[in-house]
Amino acid sequence: MRNIGKKSLGLTALKATGSAIAACVFGLAVVQSAQADGLNVWDDYTFEGQSATIEQLNKAFEAAHPGVTINRTARTFDDMKLTLKLAVSAGDGPMVTKVNQGAGDMGTMVKEGLLQPVDAYITKFGWDKLQSDSLIARDRWSDKGQFGEGPTYGISGLGEMVGLFYNKKVLEDAGLPVPTNFDEFTADLDKLKEKGIAPFMIGTSKQHMALHMIATVSQAHVDAAKRSTLDDLIYGRGGSWKTEGNVTAASLIQKWATGGYFYPGFQGISGDDAVQLFVAGQGAFLISGTWYFGDMQNNPDIHFMPFPAPHGVEKPLTVGGVDLAWSITSLAKDKATQDLAGEYINYMVSPEAALTWAKAGYLPSTILPDNADFQASTLLKEGIAMWKQVNANNALGHYPDWSAPTLLKTIDDATPHLLAGDMKPEDFVGAIDADYQAYLASKK
Amino acid sequence: MSSQLNRTALPLRLTLWFFGLLTIFPFSLLLLTSVKSQPDLMRGAFVLPDYPHFENYLHAWIDGHFGVYFWNSIFVVVPVVVFSIVLGVLLAFGFAFLSFPGRKALFVVLTIGMMVPAEAFIIPLYYEMRYLGLTNTYAAVILPQIAQSMPFATIFLASAMQQLPDEILEAAILDGASRRHILWHVILPLMVPAMSTLALFLFIWTWNEFLIPLILVNDDAYRTLPLGMLFFQGRYTVNTPVLTAGAVIVIAPLVLAYLIFQRKFIAGLTAGAGK
Amino acid sequence: MKLRSKLDAPVHKNLIYILPGLILYAAFVFGPIVSAVGISLTDWNGLGLPTWVGLQNYAGLFSDERFYLSLKNNAELMVFYCVLPLGLGIGLAAILWNMKPREQLMLRTMLFLPYIMPTAVLGIIWAWLYNPAFGPINQGLRLLGLGSLALPWLGDFTFVLPAVGLVATWYFFGFCMVIFMSGMQRLDPNLFDAARVDGATGLQTFRTVTLPLLLPEIRVVLLLTVIASIKSFDLIFTMTRGGPANATLVPNIYMYQLGFQLNRFGYAAAVAIIGAILIFTVNYAIHRLVRPADEGAN
The missing domain is CATH 3.40.190.10 (Periplasmic binding protein-like II)
Structure with missing residues (x-):
């Protein structure tokens, strides 16, 4: 168990029309040729500082993808554990979500076919060059339910x-x-x-x-x-x-x-x-x-x-290790939505997003470029240096x-x-x- | 009662006052803490603040979403109370005066619902709601709570109906009034005390309900106050003043209702319990 | 009964009155209860298809140490849910009964207050009161020079159960008192005068006259508190979640852990069903055992 200390209240923006929009989006997404223009995303960034950072990243992503709306739902760690599996299998859950690695959540969801492999996107976007294999291995589950090998079902943004x-x-x-x-x-x-x-x-x-x-x-x-x-x-x-x-x-x-x-x-x-x-x-x-x-x-x-x-x-x-992994669920049904989900995750593990996290005082899992220019607390500098060392030492x-x-x-x-x-x-x-x-x- | 009975020995009275203070002490502490600042609190739980920090309430109401939770509680409680009473009156009338097949068996089935805790059937209920596409709607919290109120409402109202003076009903029947007329214009006005007591109960139970919204609703936008309080606690464990301000927001309407209606409340409760 | 026949009508006309409520009840309470019984006969992770296992879950419970532990804890909690509030309630009602109306009303109002509160919120409040570092209880003890009694309440194996239990006692005793008060008001004052003439002391009168006549109220209080203790969830969930090391684990918390944390929904349903059966049994036992002396005679 990792950051269960962060168990906290979701800062969900109250959008009265949110679910209606989501329904329209979902309806459109069923049509194969339709351009994916909305993404239901669940994350566990419920601390005030985290929440502000992810909102900022979501806005930046929307700005870079005109016409795309991110419908964000924040859930506490415990809350996520309780509801994610049920919601995805019920069909009213997220298309992109954070998932707790390990047998309890990711393992079970893979077994029930609720998550989609992201290997194609790893190749396409080169995530394996941003993060060490030892980190990415934590998101692998084989068809036989073997942890640490087989297809990859997610990637994390924070270390x-x-x-x-x-x-x-x-x-x-x-x-x-x-x-x-x-x-x-x-x-x-x-x-x-x-x-x-x-x-x-x-x-x-x-x-x-x-x-x-x-x-x-x-x-x-x-x-x-x-x-x-x-x-x-x-x-x-x-x-x-x-x-x-x-x-x-x-x-x-x-x-x-x-x-x-x-x-x-x-x-x-x-x-x-x-x-x-x-x-x-x-x-x-x-x-x-x-x-x-x-x-x-x-x-x-x-x-x-x-x-x-x-x-x-x-x-x-x-x-x-890493924080909960960004994964694509079975609710991203067509290729357009899946690709949009892939791009979203790509943005979340990008050096740009990593810098945003670091600026907010959090430790990104993607190694920051040496020339990254930002003011960090002594504590975070110590943390980032240690992260580099630990990863270099495997x-x-x-x-x-x-x-x-x-x-x-x-x-x-x-x-x-x-x-x-x-x-x-x-x-x-x-x-x-x-x-x-x-x-x-x-x-x- | 003879006057000598009113002279209770002082030690006994003091004992009672001791227990009385014991019950309200946590609430006083809660109220005190809710207007403190964090540094005030660090100076000790019993230290008075320099000036009251009412901004804690604002913080809880807006940043802590207690405003949202408060209105959700209202949106849930009102329909539950209204529909439970309407359906309860109809059912009670049926069980008190009418005949239908399996009456006894149905009554047993109803009482089962009173004894089986919601924990026992919350899992199938969740799947049912999901199947109906109702999870994360107000309906998911409202419908099961109306259904759960049926046994108590029926038994409570039926026994009140049976206690109505026979003569009044007899007179109405002799007048040739229709059944519907008797129910709405003869029985119902006489049932106002019982119904208002029931309403008070249902209000408190629904306001306090924890498990049903915990499981059936996972969207923050639909959480009711007790749930909101739990999730708020996770986020602000360290911000005790705002947490306590939130707790005051949850219990204030209850205390208000209780103080206004307390005679009715206690009378209804003890009458209901005496059966 | 005469009335009933006069208000009665053919069945199809009667159904309009009972069907709406019954349908709702069947859909959202009784149906799920029946399904829970069904689920308890399967092995189900909550996602895939359930596998039929017959009574295996129930058989498993009989050799499940944690389940026995949860029952044992529940039995101990009954002291705090039932016995203490009952005793305190009768005692306080006996005192309060003789007081001046105004003082009586004030005290009754205060003592009853906890009962209207949401137990989930009370749990959160009391968890704060008990907090060894920040909580008022230990701060108060230290102020009184009783620092050695400032225990880590909810983290202490020995004291966590009483600590949680006392909150339940605090919650229930005013309620019990009010019920006994109303019972005493029902009694005939002449009985007491007669006892006094016989030279009985207050305590004797209470034991030989008041107590037996209060049996209906005792039964009601027992029923409500015993059922509440078996149903206990909110308070423990918000205060300890069953910890530390299962020291406050009760069947309902165990069911929650099994179902929603470990995804063993079939087994969890079996725990829930056993709990329901327990409630029926206790209910029946209390109805049979605690009955007013004159009930048989009448």
Whole structure:
């Protein structure tokens, strides 16, 4: 699960005539020769800043394609999960939509024929030159339901990384250096605790901060050169979650949670709350993703870096990926609509759109040209530099929950027990693996 | 009641007032927070603001779409209440005075609907709405709620009709009045108290309904207030003052209706419950 | 009954009265209920064609730990939904009953207030009240020097269920009280005078005279609150979504997760049907067990 922290209210423009127009457009689209002139688009950009950016991009696209109207519907992540499949299969959904990758949404929709491959457009527009194959592979599903291979069903506009946010001022006030490796990091934690400062700001009651933290610590143990085991796991090719790295990560987090390294009351506050507290100067470190840049940049003392890897790991994996993918649904029935949808997506992953996102403070998945000229917050500059490095190292890791449809629920159920200390780290990893193996077995 | 009964011991009275304050305390806090600024709130939940920030309401109404949700709630509640009562009166008349095949069985079928929670049939209902092409329309929220009101409206109104004095109806029948005339001009005027109580109930239930709009409507343009509140919460978890202002917008009409009609409300409720 | 025959007419003329309502009811309530029973006998992801599996979903439920957990949580919640509001309601009604009308009206108005509110919104409000970092409850506790009691309420395995449950108690007790008040008004004051003459104390009178006569109200309150507890969804959905680690999972939340999050609509429907059967059973049991003493005699 990725940016579930962004779960929020849709800023749908209220157009009384919207559905009527959509109906006319749809009626026209059935006629093969008709020029496609309208596109129903769903996205999940519901934060105020995101929403303004996507509206701006939509306007630019309409300006470049006279006569074309974009009917935008914004949906929260949760809302999208709940309604997208039903709406597309009912025929009153979008022609272009954001889809959550992984078995739960994209996998299911591909299986039911609700999405169309975009490979033709990848070739036509050269998207594979804008984004690395490791990113695009996350949108592939084979006819046999194999994740990570086969036709491509989408492409994303934004990148995501989970890393270490740190408050430089809190560290300086405590007389501590910014850690450069894992040992310095744990030493900082101990000293902060001695001084009565919460080393970690975290909230686990909503969003998935604990999951991201465990995955981050665990994947920092994996060298990019040896990433195939993790890739195999995620793409459902087999393997086991019961690795030493996973158990070590779970033990470490359990030790931190039960040993007073977490902000007190963390069980009762949400991830969003924790970010607010962190921005207000509480806690020294927070492990979460780039999607919080918008909030984090309100405090100039907050910086972002990769989680410090243990000794011997040269190019550690950084948990992350891309935001929900832009996909073409089965409701783009004729070639004209499909082509228009392709052009729309092409615009959304273009360097031009990437620059617009970056200017608004978000991390685009399309690598920005070096000469791109824009004012960015320190935080975003750190993020963009890290994105380049991680992609160059082929070191972008995965969200564990992508590997099986019920895994997020399983992790959510087990994590509070791990953090409370009443579940052994081995059993925690075991619970994840049991769910995963059951999924593998069900696919056979 | 003899006067000595009115002297309740002080500790007992205090106990009651304690509970009374306990019930309204969250609402007072809500009201207080809704006129605070974010920095005010950071200074503590019980600290008074320097001056009231009524702009929170404007923010909730416009940026938070509570204005849209408010009117949606009105557009949904009014038809549900009106049609439920009209259809309920007809059904109640049928069950109270008329004969038709399967009367008992039909009555059981009706009561089933009162006991089965909407959660149990919301999935088929969703598909039915989709089949009818009604998802994301007001009808998707209105029709099922009228249908859901049928059992209670029928039972409530039928028992009220049966309690009408026989003599009045007898007199009307002796006068040779038509059935329709008796229903509209004799029974209905006598039913006004019961119908207004029912209207109050239906208003509150429909205003508060959460699951049906949650599942059957996913377009923000058709969301009602409780739903709007949920989605608003996701977007403004951190903006508690505006969130609380939104909550006040949701509950204000209820409190208003309650304070105006509270005698009627409580009387109707306890009468309905006593059966 | 005489009246009925006089107002009655041939069936085809009667149908005009009942058909509109019944058709609507059949279309949007009863039909879907029947379909839900059908769906519960299939394996269905909500998109493709359902596969018939017979009673397999129900068999699966009997060995489903999460389902048992949800039932157990629901049973515990009944203490807060039913027992506490009932006790508080009777006790407070007994006190309030003797008060001056004006004070009585004010208190009744206050105590009843939560019951008219949307539980979904109350859940959101209480989630804020309970928030350990920003919420007033813990801030208040710290102000009172009780910082050690400032727990992470909704994130704490042990306290989350009582924390959610107390909101239900808060929601229901005024309502219960009002129902008992009206029950007490129904009673014959002479009974109390007689008891007083017999030298019974207030408490004795309450136990031996008032309580038995209030059985109809007790039954109503039990029925409403027990059904509400089994139906509970809004409050838990908005406060905890069943968490942490399923500590507040109840059947309706489980059904929602199974259906709308995991796309197991057949299994979800089976959970819903079991819940409905549970409501019927409890309903029947209360009707049978809690009956006024004189009901059989009359």
